[in-house]
Amino acid sequence: MDVTLLGTGAPAGLPRPHCPCAACASALGPEARTATALLVDGALLLDLTPGAALAAARAGRSLAGVSQVLLSHPHDGPALEVPAGLPQPGRVPDGRELALLTGHRVRAVALDAPGTGYAVTAADGTRLLYLPPGGAPAGVEEGAAETYDMVLLDVLGRPDALARLRAVGSVGPTTDVIAVHLDHDTPPGPELHRRLAAAGARAVPDGTTLAVGAYEDVPDVPRRTLVLGGARSGKSAEAERRLESFPGVVYVATGGTRGGDTEWAARVAAHRERRPGSWRTVETCDLVPLLAENGPPLLIDCLSLWLTDAMDAVGAWDDAEWAGGGEKALRERVATLTEAVRATRRTVVAVSNEVGSGIVPATASGRRYRDELGRLNAAFAAECEQVLLVVAGQALMLRG
Numbered sequence: 001m002d003v004t005l006l007g008t009g010a011p012a013g014l015p016r017p018h019c020p021c022a023a024c025a026s027a028l029g030p031e032a033r034t035a036t037a038l039l040v041d042g043a044l045l046l047d048l049t050p051g052a053a054l055a056a057a058r059a060g061r062s063l064a065g066v067s068q069v070l071l072s073h074p075h076d077g078p079a080l081e082v083p084a085g086l087p088q089p090g091r092v093p094d095g096r097e098l099a100l101l102t103g104h105r106v107r108a109v110a111l112d113a114p115g116t117g118y119a120v121t122a123a124d125g126t127r128l129l130y131l132p133p134g135g136a137p138a139g140v141e142e143g144a145a146e147t148y149d150m151v152l153l154d155v156l157g158r159p160d161a162l163a164r165l166r167a168v169g170s171v172g173p174t175t176d177v178i179a180v181h182l183d184h185d186t187p188p189g190p191e192l193h194r195r196l197a198a199a200g201a202r203a204v205p206d207g208t209t210l211a212v213g214a215y216e217d218v219p220d221v222p223r224r225t226l227v228l229g230g231a232r233s234g235k236s237a238e239a240e241r242r243l244e245s246f247p248g249v250v251y252v253a254t255g256g257t258r259g260g261d262t263e264w265a266a267r268v269a270a271h272r273e274r275r276p277g278s279w280r281t282v283e284t285c286d287l288v289p290l291l292a293e294n295g296p297p298l299l300i301d302c303l304s305l306w307l308t309d310a311m312d313a314v315g316a317w318d319d320a321e322w323a324g325g326g327e328k329a330l331r332e333r334v335a336t337l338t339e340a341v342r343a344t345r346r347t348v349v350a351v352s353n354e355v356g357s358g359i360v361p362a363t364a365s366g367r368r369y370r371d372e373l374g375r376l377n378a379a380f381a382a383e384c385e386q387v388l389l390v391v392a393g394q395a396l397m398l399r400g
Contacts, residue, residue, distance in 0.1 A: 001122035009033030031188035059207035073115035073132035136161030167247035229390035248296035303352035
């Protein structure tokens with residue numbers, strides 16, 4: 001089975017008409033995208049968009065052999081214009097299966113939002129799943145789901161949909177995940193492809209034809225990642241974004257609750273509201289046992305608070321205790337942590353502050369903390385496949 005993506009953009013396209021934003025202004029050439037529509041084996045058209053016949057011609061395809069046109073989501077605006085020779089478009093009721101004369105079977109997948117997903121099986125047994133913008137499968141149970149060779153969905157708009165499919169086995173290690181319905185919420189170009197690669201997905205230009213089931217050299221999702229950044233740089237949001245398309249994430253909060261501190265409570269609440277509801281939160285600085293266990297991905301936020309707790313434990317703030325064994329004890333704690341990172345089998349994303357570029361602290365203890373955090377960051381980074389520095393919300397790749 002092959003699929004030609006006549007368009008890969010959001011319903012309004014990218015750039016959006018008359019939109020002055022920076023993403024739309026830079027969506028040029030192969031990064032410009034019309035509304036998503038798929039031509040499957042020249043016989044099945046999923047979503048009919050304006051200019052479909054011209055888009056097919058540009059891709060070297062024809063709509064002359066299309067025997068079925070299916071719509072996946074409600075369309076706003078004027079009625080769709082059906083090109084001459086195409087059958088009238090329609091939608092399949094949820095759960096119903098349609099058999100085409102071409103040998104394709106199409107099953108309508110129920111969603112948690114308006115619209116219909118389509119699972120397509122070709123005569124050769126290859127399978128694809130196509131979901132409309134803003135939609136995720138509803139009621140999929142673990143063990144009862146098919147594993148698809150290709151999944152096309154709104155990866156950036158509904159990362160939880162991808163997490164849900166992974167949780168039930170519909171998306172496996174060999175599934176080719178293609179991002180469609182791309183909008184201006186994410187800048188096009190390298191930043192778009194970087195974010196998708198972190199989710200184990202990719203994007204292709206309009207007009208691309210893909211062979212379902214063929215091997216694609218998609219970058220592996222890094223197993224260990226360190227995200228560095230200053231205060232309010234966007235480092236925590238970047239770390240959370242990297243795991244929001246994976247199921248069962250354990251969020252390790254190293255800061256505790258700090259009873260009575262209302263400002264800290266507001267910070268914690270803001271972080272909690274941003275996380276997917278399926279994530280589990282563990283408040284602890286005892287990271288080594290978590291790293292030693294098998295289990296779902298860990299998001300550790302953050303190492304700088306872990307260091308504060310470790311320095312408290314060894315008496316690092318007192319010069320005499322520091323010289324009398326505190327420094328050695330802290331080095332041992334850091335070594336134990338980094339050894340656990342090296343040995344872990346879990347996917348880990350850790351956050352830490354980058355403080356070495358600012359004002360030199362006025363106190364000896366402040367300078368000690370700055371120096372030790374720099375050493376910890378360097379030691380942790382040495383065990384990670386990917387290291388990023390976030391500045392003003394922009395992620396700069398240092399490694400990986």
